[in-house]
Amino acid sequence: MKRPRLSGRAFFVGRRDMTKWSKRTQAVHGGTRRSQYGELSEAIFMTQAFVYPDAEAAEARFLDAGDDEFIYARYGNPTNRMFEDRLAALEGTEDAFACTSGMAAVSGALMALTKAGDHVVSSRALFGSCLYVLEEVLARFGVEITLVDGTDNAAWATAIRPDTQLVFFETISNPTLEVVDMGHVVALAHDVGAMVVADNAMITPVYSYAARLGADVVVYSTTKHVDGQGRMLGGAICGSRELIRGPIESYMKHTGGAINPFAAWTHLKALETIDLRVRAQAATAAFLTEQLSGHPKLNNVRFPTHESHPQYDLATTQAPSGGTVLSFEVKGGKQAAFKFQNALEFVIISNNFADAKSIATHPATTTHQRLPQEQKDLLGISDGLIRFSCGLEAPEDILADIEQALAVI
Ligand SMILES: *Cc1c(COP(=O)(O)O)cnc(C)c1O
Numbered sequence: 001m002k003r004p005r006l007s008g009r010a011f012f013v014g015r016r017d018m019t020k021w022s023k024r025t026q027a028v029h030g031g032t033r034r035s036q037y038g039e040l041s042e043a044i045f046m047t048q049a050f051v052y053p054d055a056e057a058a059e060a061r062f063l064d065a066g067d068d069e070f071i072y073a074r075y076g077n078p079t080n081r082m083f084e085d086r087l088a089a090l091e092g093t094e095d096a097f098a099c100t101s102g103m104a105a106v107s108g109a110l111m112a113l114t115k116a117g118d119h120v121v122s123s124r125a126l127f128g129s130c131l132y133v134l135e136e137v138l139a140r141f142g143v144e145i146t147l148v149d150g151t152d153n154a155a156w157a158t159a160i161r162p163d164t165q166l167v168f169f170e171t172i173s174n175p176t177l178e179v180v181d182m183g184h185v186v187a188l189a190h191d192v193g194a195m196v197v198a199d200n201a202m203i204t205p206v207y208s209y210a211a212r213l214g215a216d217v218v219v220y221s222t223t224k225h226v227d228g229q230g231r232m233l234g235g236a237i238c239g240s241r242e243l244i245r246g247p248i249e250s251y252m253k254h255t256g257g258a259i260n261p262f263a264a265w266t267h268l269k270a271l272e273t274i275d276l277r278v279r280a281q282a283a284t285a286a287f288l289t290e291q292l293s294g295h296p297k298l299n300n301v302r303f304p305t306h307e308s309h310p311q312y313d314l315a316t317t318q319a320p321s322g323g324t325v326l327s328f329e330v331k332g333g334k335q336a337a338f339k340f341q342n343a344l345e346f347v348i349i350s351n352n353f354a355d356a357k358s359i360a361t362h363p364a365t366t367t368h369q370r371l372p373q374e375q376k377d378l379l380g381i382s383d384g385l386i387r388f389s390c391g392l393e394a395p396e397d398i399l400a401d402i403e404q405a406l407a408v409i
Helices: 021-027 054-065 078-091 103-110 128-140 153-159 182-191 241-255 263-291 312-318 332-344 375-377 395-408
Strands: 094-100 119-123 144-148 164-170 195-199 215-219 235-239 298-302 325-330 360-361 385-389
Touching: 021 385, 054 312, 054 385, 078 094, 078 235, 078 263, 094 103, 094 241, 103 128, 103 195, 103 241, 119 128, 128 144, 128 235, 144 153, 153 182, 164 182, 195 235, 195 312, 235 241, 263 298, 263 395, 325 332, 325 395, 332 385, 332 395
Parallel strands: 119 144, 119 164, 164 195, 195 215
Antiparallel strands: 094 235, 215 235, 298 325, 325 385, 360 385
């Protein structure tokens, strides 16, 4: 019997320069690595380790592994690498490292880039776990943290000192949708030689401006818009090749934060549709904001790129859309907000966002329940606040569901 030829050359679209193509095209083709079988859909390399034709090859790879040579899945894996390259292409950075979750990405970036005695400045309006990593973990290792109001340009200027090592913020904050003036903050940070790390979950890779406006490192919870269908936890750290394959990879590979290949594959395939999904969800967010503004049962209907947002000029200068999430306050506090949520017909009550299914979250009693009241007040997390994540349902159906639920109050 003829032995099948398994030594055919693998061909790598991934190493082709995709940069002349639009982001939408890169999101479909970027990073693709085909095996000798010529599969159309990218393969899941569900393997922990890799094998070598001989002992010399093993020695050589441990000495200096090439771009497409792998040793152990905690260090890297072909499916993970496809996802990393495709996401980096969308973000406009040289490289990326894929992590088990958004928090593995945030904590990994912060731990890899700071040391005892460093000073870090961060906006106060942060995802709760990010605040924990800064105030509880980094502080425990002797990193000094200064928190500022991210919308206050003067506060950034006062807080960033000549010895500041790193500046951290969410480009658009969750759940209050505050916008950081990136040009201003990046200039202040780079003036003193500080590194800028931006948590970009809310603005999405489709509308991202973080790398373009000078962030040195962009972190994603790919659990959100990249997956987009509520399946897999994941995260990514994007940045220059020097940073990603230097201190970031060293930290991540030795501490065990690498994404598993199945999750990486789910996110890789989800990137093929992210442009269509996010643009549709963002259009719905703009539509709902317009329709709900001035509703007699609501206060403060907010979306960064709607003209009623206090930072409308800044938000529209930075991006064509404010993302896929809006927020509003139901008049009547917690009781009215709960009544509204309980009356929704298909919109889901959950703490997640960026799903194909629309989601209404009550941050004060869920995602931000543990914050002391004065912190909630400072951040604008009121008892009536609803964070509304727009799904892929028909926009007029989502509006009708919201309106009938408001009518019940
Ligand atoms: C969800 C989220 C995270 C954490 O991501 P996980 O994937 O849940 O670990 C971090 N930052 C922001 C802004 C988020 O929305």
